[in-house]
Amino acid sequence: MAGFERQARVADRIRVVLSERLQKGLRDPRLGFVTITDVRVTGDLQMASVFYTVYGTDEEREGTAAALKAATGLLRSEVGRQLNTRLTPTLEFIPDGLPEEASHLSELLREARERDAQVHSLAENASYAGDEDPYKDDDEA
Template sequence: MAGERQARLADRIRVLIAERLEKGLRDPRLGFVTITDVRVTGDLQHASVFYTVLGSDEERASTAQALKAATGMLRSEVGKGLGVRLTPSLEFIPDGIPENAGHIEELLREARERDQAVAGLAAAAQHAGDPDPYVKPRDDED
């Protein structure tokens, strides 16, 4: 029951923050942000908000500063939207998914190249030993 409430609250917080960020903040440091996940603690007092930023490392850093500066305002907006007695504190955490996805893509590309190289070697390979490996009865001509 509590887990279900946590999940509903987390989902609602994700939607409220995403909608607010879509409208924009008055902070030029804010880049193109996507809220990827929200996790709420069991006591419903704290929400970890995971996000990604499209762009360079510099844009990610400036967006992190903008979100940190806007945390209080975003928390009060979330509080109004939730209509709960205690609004959870918000913590913005950069999500490593895009970097991991890029790394996984690179690994998959390498694996495909190696598979092609092995297939090329296999096509030109010959069996070791005789072409017909089965022992045949000898014809004794005594």
């Protein structure tokens, strides 16, 4: 459908415009090292959810969230100037939880590999608890 293609184009263009603007910098010292990870636009192009990550401590993340909230109007007008659409979408900045989830999954995978190695080392020296073929009949012998 053409609607989904247009949503994707608008979302990609918003991501590029915001990334370029944030790369130039804002005059807010609270703004940390921000990466725009994804932008999702509603079907009517009225609302854009901007997902971002911040490299740094929790304090820097909170400061960056406050700086982005304060600069939302400036960033929206920048998007409106470069987007060339009839209506400029409202921007909502959402911290992306993907890096934390990825590190958690990496930790779980590491733990699973360690447990597999332990089980494998135990299995190397293991022997059968009973006969090799527990299902044989005494009549067959």
